[in-house]
Amino acid sequence: MVMPTAPTEQVAAQPPAAPVARRARRRQRNTVPYLLLAPTVLFLAVFFAWPMVQALILAFQDSSGQWSLAPVERMVNDLRFTESVRNTLVFAAVVIPLQTVLALAMALLLMSNLRGAGAFLYLWAIPLGISDLASGVVWLSIFTDRGYINSVLNALGLSDSGYPFLSYENPLSLFVCAAIAEVWRATSIVMVVLLSGLQVIPKDYGEAAEVFGATAWQRFTKVTLPLLRPSLQVALILRTILAFQVFAVVIALAGRQLPVLAEEAYQFYYTIRSPNTAAAYALLIMVLSLGFTVVYLRLLRVRDAELGRG
Amino acid sequence: MATVALAQRRGPTRWHLYASAILISLFILIPIYLIAVAAFTPRSVLNGFPKPIVPVAISTDTMQAFLATRGVGQSVINSLIVGALTLVLSLLLGAPAGYALARFSFRGRDSFQLLILITRAFPIVILAVPLTVTFIDWGLYDTLLAVALVHTALALPTTVLITASIFISVPVDLEEAALTLGCTPVGAFTRVAMPLALPGLAAACIFTFVLSWNEVFAAVILTVSNRTLPAQVLSSLGDSPLPFRFAGGFALILPALIFIFFIRRYLFNMWGRVVR
Numbered sequence: 055m056v057m058p059t060a061p062t063e064q065v066a067a068q069p070p071a072a073p074v075a076r077r078a079r080r081r082q083r084n085t086v087p088y089l090l091l092a093p094t095v096l097f098l099a100v101f102f103a104w105p106m107v108q109a110l111i112l113a114f115q116d117s118s119g120q121w122s123l124a125p126v127e128r129m130v131n132d133l134r135f136t137e138s139v140r141n142t143l144v145f146a147a148v149v150i151p152l153q154t155v156l157a158l159a160m161a162l163l164l165m166s167n168l169r170g171a172g173a174f175l176y177l178w179a180i181p182l183g184i185s186d187l188a189s190g191v192v193w194l195s196i197f198t199d200r201g202y203i204n205s206v207l208n209a210l211g212l213s214d215s216g217y218p219f220l221s222y223e224n225p226l227s228l229f230v231c232a233a234i235a236e237v238w239r240a241t242s243i244v245m246v247v248l249l250s251g252l253q254v255i256p257k258d259y260g261e262a263a264e265v266f267g268a269t270a271w272q273r274f275t276k277v278t279l280p281l282l283r284p285s286l287q288v289a290l291i292l293r294t295i296l297a298f299q300v301f302a303v304v305i306a307l308a309g310r311q312l313p314v315l316a317e318e319a320y321q322f323y324y325t326i327r328s329p330n331t332a333a334a335y336a337l338l339i340m341v342l343s344l345g346f347t348v349v350y351l352r353l354l355r356v357r358d359a360e361l362g363r364g
Numbered sequence: 365m366a367t368v369a370l371a372q373r374r375g376p377t378r379w380h381l382y383a384s385a386i387l388i389s390l391f392i393l394i395p396i397y398l399i400a401v402a403a404f405t406p407r408s409v410l411n412g413f414p415k416p417i418v419p420v421a422i423s424t425d426t427m428q429a430f431l432a433t434r435g436v437g438q439s440v441i442n443s444l445i446v447g448a449l450t451l452v453l454s455l456l457l458g459a460p461a462g463y464a465l466a467r468f469s470f471r472g473r474d475s476f477q478l479l480i481l482i483t484r485a486f487p488i489v490i491l492a493v494p495l496t497v498t499f500i501d502w503g504l505y506d507t508l509l510a511v512a513l514v515h516t517a518l519a520l521p522t523t524v525l526i527t528a529s530i531f532i533s534v535p536v537d538l539e540e541a542a543l544t545l546g547c548t549p550v551g552a553f554t555r556v557a558m559p560l561a562l563p564g565l566a567a568a569c570i571f572t573f574v575l576s577w578n579e580v581f582a583a584v585i586l587t588v589s590n591r592t593l594p595a596q597v598l599s600s601l602g603d604s605p606l607p608f609r610f611a612g613g614f615a616l617i618l619p620a621l622i623f624i625f626f627i628r629r630y631l632f633n634m635w636g637r638v639v640r
Contacts, residue, residue, distance in 0.1 A: 084470065086464070086468065087464040087467075087468035087470040087473075088464075088470070088472075089460075090460035090461055090463060090464035090468075091460070091461045091464050091476055093456070093457040093460065093461070094457050094458055094460075094461040094520060094524060095476075095479070097457050097516070097517070097520060098479070098483060098517065098520065101491075101495070101513055101514065101516070101517040102483055102486070102488060102491065102517050104498070105491035105494045105495045105498070106486070106491065106494075108494035108495070108497060108498065109490075109491065109493065109494040111494075112493075112494050112497065156388075159384070159388075160388060163381060163384060163385050163388075166381055168381055168382065168385060174385050174388075174389060176624070176625065177389050177392055177393065178388065178389070178392060179624055180392060180396070180620065180621060180624050181392060182620075182624055183574045183578070183617075183619070183620025183621070183623055183624045184578070184616075184617055184620050185577075185578030185579070185580060185594060185616055185620075186578075186580070187578075187580045187594050187597060187598055187613075187616060188578070188594075188613050188616035188617045188620075191399070191597070191609050191610065191612060191613030191616070192395045192396070192398070192399045192613050192617070193395065194606075194609065194610075194613075195398055195399055195402045195606075195610050195613070196395060196398060198606065200411075200412075200413040200414075200415065201415070202398050202415060202417065204413070204414070205413065205414035205415040205416075205417065206414075206417065208413070208414040209414050216413070238391065238392065238395060291484075291485055292484065295484075295485060295486070295487055298487060299487045299489055299490060299581065301580070301581050302580045302581070302594070302598055305598065305601060306598075306601060306609075309601075309602065316490065316581060319490065319493055320581065320584065320585065323493055323496070323585055324584070324585070329493065329496060329497065332493045333493050333494050335493075336487075336490040336491065336493040336494065339487050339490050340486060340487055340490060343485065343486060343487050344485065344486070347485040
């Protein structure tokens with residue numbers, strides 16, 4: 055945590071001949087950064103650290119405020135629990151690799167001196183501003199029974215009444231539609247992170263590898279990818295945390311037919327009116343997010359020597 | 365350029381690159397085009413099948429019907445208020461911290477940066493669930509301020525990082541020159557650093573606003589009657605006709621299209637670490 059006091063040894067290290075006024079200004083200067091940081095730290099303590107503690111408390115209390123395992127038991131024994139855990143994890147496991155590969159391709163395309171790269175960058179960044187709810191509704195207009203895909207299929211004479219992509223009878227196509235909507239919306243953020251990572255890789259490295267006869271593929275796997283590891287780490291952590299909160303896109307496309315964790319938290323809070331069980335779900339999402347963050351930090355550990363400074 | 369020539373010889377050809385770039389652009393643009401067509405097609409055409417892919421009868425009926433639906437107009441206003449509150453709060457709280465990161469080296473600087481990074485490794489929105497209890501205690505439940513506070517927690521780490529990178533790009537020499545010419549430190553900040561940082565700060569504001577405009581989980585958990593637009597659309601998804609939903613989808617996307625255009629130059633400052 056941030057120490058709210060000024061480091062005193064710096065003041066003490068001043069030559070004794072320094073005028074008093076100057077010493078006072080120096081001390082004041084040392085407290086300034088802490089004063090500037092204080093609002094942010096306080097705010098995060100109240101609206102970030104405290105709710106975390108409170109989630110922990112609520113998840114282990116019954117509705118009368120007594121310590122109890124009831125909320126956790128209620129969550130685990132819920133009929134939709136296993137399904138929602140499985141859906142959330144499989145969804146992340148399908149969507150994130152797709153997004154990473156696509157985003158990497160997009161970032162490399164933008165780095166390859168294409169004419170009009172600026173226009174492409176703007177177009178590809180548009181989904182950054184689109185919410186998961188809006189994305190769900192957009193793809194609903196495409197995949198719904200009398201939507202645009204079925205209209206095209208009909209016009210091409212491939213299907214008279216269209217295929218029920220979003221029917222509960224087709225859980226696989228329902229899942230695929232939600233995944234497409236999510237790839238469409240949230241690949242941009244991965245692209246931007248990777249692109250900013252690519253931009254700081256010195257060009258000399260690739261050129262040196264080229265001089266030594268490395269092919270484009272070798273330069274990509276042996277030079278670019280390892281140097282991109284810090285950015286990959288950031289992008290994967292960001293995306294995974296967001297993927298565990300997936301919510302509105304699924305509701306917009308599938309209603310209640312594709313349960314995911316955040317949706318269960320919402321339903322338990324809103325429809326079932328059990329804030330304690332909802333908090334248990336929130337806690338579970340938090341634990342999953344943290345667990346995966348640690349995994350990414352370990353798997354993609356960045357060694358200083360690899361950053362080109364060694 | 366030698367590298368381009370080599371890339372042509374060894375890697376994929378230019379033609380392949382352009383073809384892929386155009387394909388990706390189509391993947392992103394076609395759905396936006398389709399929702400726009402849906403939002404501006406009269407209900408009678410929308411209910412037909414097959415639906416026309418090109419706009420056959422442009423009309424604002426569907427959008428008007430959406431905006432005239434009870435609660436929708438107010439929810440747009442609520443969204444604007446929450447967005448503005450979030451923007452002001454996160455800038456007031458975050459910009460000083462960003463300035464401190466950019467201008468001072470002090471003990472605890474690394475710990476603070478770590479704290480900021482850690483907050484982004486948490487599903488902050490989910491914390492709306494336990495926060496409801498606090499807000500009920502404080503009498504803030506079902507208020508726009510409650511939603512804005514959660515959105516500020518969500519935006520604050522990014523605001524700190526963006527403002528830090530913005531102030532780093534403002535030369536410290538200019539501020540020092542102002543100090544030697546007799547400005548107070550506050551004067552040097554408001555009259556020299558601030559104007560130079562303004563475009564970047566504006567971009568940060570827009571980013572924060574879009575983030576708040578889009579957020580739905582906390583908004584729907586923390587309000588009952590004071591819905592924001594996404595919360596209003598989400599809670600009426602189950603029992604509203606398709607044209608209503610399409611119009612809602614378009615209304616949600618529209619600000620994004622405009623705002624991303626304005627902040628495209630600053631997109632790269634928004635992620636990653638502060639480098640000094």
